[in-house]
Amino acid sequence: MRVAIAGAGAVGRSVAQELVANGHDVLLIDKSPAAIRRESVREAEWLLADACELSSLTEAQLQRCDVVIAATGDDKANLVASLLAKTEFGVPRTVARVNHPSNEWLFGEGWGVDVAVSTPRLMAALVEEAVAVGDLVRLFTFGQSSTNLVELTMPADSPLIGTRVGSVPWPERVVLVAILRDGTPLTPDPDRALESGDELLFVTPDDQEAEISALLSPRP
Numbered sequence: 001m002r003v004a005i006a007g008a009g010a011v012g013r014s015v016a017q018e019l020v021a022n023g024h025d026v027l028l029i030d031k032s033p034a035a036i037r038r039e040s041v042r043e044a045e046w047l048l049a050d051a052c053e054l055s056s057l058t059e060a061q062l063q064r065c066d067v068v069i070a071a072t073g074d075d076k077a078n079l080v081a082s083l084l085a086k087t088e089f090g091v092p093r094t095v096a097r098v099n100h101p102s103n104e105w106l107f108g109e110g111w112g113v114d115v116a117v118s119t120p121r122l123m124a125a126l127v128e129e130a131v132a133v134g135d136l137v138r139l140f141t142f143g144q145s146s147t148n149l150v151e152l153t154m155p156a157d158s159p160l161i162g163t164r165v166g167s168v169p170w171p172e173r174v175v176l177v178a179i180l181r182d183g184t185p186l187t188p189d190p191d192r193a194l195e196s197g198d199e200l201l202f203v204t205p206d207d208q209e210a211e212i213s214a215l216l217s218p219r220p
Helices: 010-021 054-059 075-089 101-106 119-131 206-216
Strands: 002-006 025-030 045-048 067-070 093-098 115-118 137-142 147-153 175-181 184-186 199-205
Touching: 002 010, 002 075, 010 025, 054 075, 067 075, 075 093, 075 101, 093 101, 101 115, 147 206, 199 206
Parallel strands: 002 025, 002 067, 025 045, 067 093, 093 115
Antiparallel strands: 137 147, 147 199, 175 184, 175 199
16 A cells, blocks of 8 residues: 655654554655654655645655545644645545644545544543443544444443343444453454453444443443
8 A cells, every 4th residue: 555644743754654564655745854854764755845735746646645644733734735635636545633623623525534633532532441331432533424433341230241242233334343352352253242341342323322322331
């Protein structure tokens, strides 16, 4: 997979290192000469250019990319880079960093953003996930589909403790993707029984989150 990253700061370089380690081709783009630190990610390509300029993205041959990640510290730049990538170069997938939570509402289909990553929201979700038992916690939102990755830790008084996964009347359009048990990820096999303390990960539309909660952790 070929990935272009707009913004070669600490965030962009860290993402590039992970992607290179996983065998992907990475291009880092930044307009600041000080950010061009080739020794930090030697396997990546580097381009000194402004990712908000159409001519720069043409030079980068963005049409060859499978994913563009807008990872600068400027929300305006991330929006423009995402929009150009999607509308001018037909990049299949765009991921944009949200620096200021008040701008999060802008990061959607209208600006060419498929997935918006907000660090404050992720941190809050991880804190909730670590301490909440029986409460549904939204971990991630997929940009264009109104679909979320959510987590629920099975409380000891859940009526479905001991029930086989395949016997649970899951709500329509809800997909159980993994079970975390004692720190170990397990596949949601139909014959696997649910246990107290299991962390269940679902992909679900917004309008069915309440049904998951009512099913697994009913409240008076």
